[in-house]
Amino acid sequence: MLEFRYDTQLLIEGHDLDEDAIHDHITANFAGDSLLAVGDSELIKIHFHTNEPWKVLEYAASLGEIYDIVVEDMDRQSRGLHG
Numbered sequence: 001m002l003e004f005r006y007d008t009q010l011l012i013e014g015h016d017l018d019e020d021a022i023h024d025h026i027t028a029n030f031a032g033d034s035l036l037a038v039g040d041s042e043l044i045k046i047h048f049h050t051n052e053p054w055k056v057l058e059y060a061a062s063l064g065e066i067y068d069i070v071v072e073d074m075d076r077q078s079r080g081l082h083g
Contacts, residue, residue, distance in 0.1 A: 002049075002075055002078065003033070004031070004032050004033055004034075004049040004050050004051055005049075005051050005073060005074055005075045006049065006050055006051065006052075006053045006071050006072065006073060006074065007047075007070070007071070007072040007074050008046070008047070008048045008049070008050055008053040008056050008057070008070075008071050009045070009046065009048075009068070009071075010046050010056075010057065010060055010067070010069045010070070011043060011044070011045055011046075011066065011068045012043070012044045012046065012063050012064045012065070012066055013042065013043050013064050013065045013067070014042065014044075014063050014064020014065065015041070015042065015064070017039065017040070017042065017044050017063060017064065018041070019037045019038055019039055019040075020037075022037045022044055022046070022063070023035060023037040025059065026046075026048060026059070029055075029059070030048070030050055030052065030055055030056055030059075031050060031052070032049050032050035032051070033048075033049050034047065034048065034049045035047070035048045035049075046060060049074070053071045057069065
C-alpha cells in the first residue's frame, strides 16, 4: 500500500510564476511526496504524489492556465491494472 496514491502531473502557464514559491506553497499546504516544480516565469511543470490531486489542481489553476493534466492511480498500477 502506497502512502500517497496519485501521481499528479500538469503544466501551469501564466505570468510572473515563481517555481520556488509554488514548491514552498505545495509543500506547506498539501500532504504528499516526490514534488518537482520546475520551469520559468511563464511555464511551470508540477509533478507530485498525493492523495488529494484535486487540491493541487485547484491551487495551480489559481496561478494561471493548467493543461497536460495527468493523474495516475499508482496503487492500481502496482497491482498490474491500468492507472
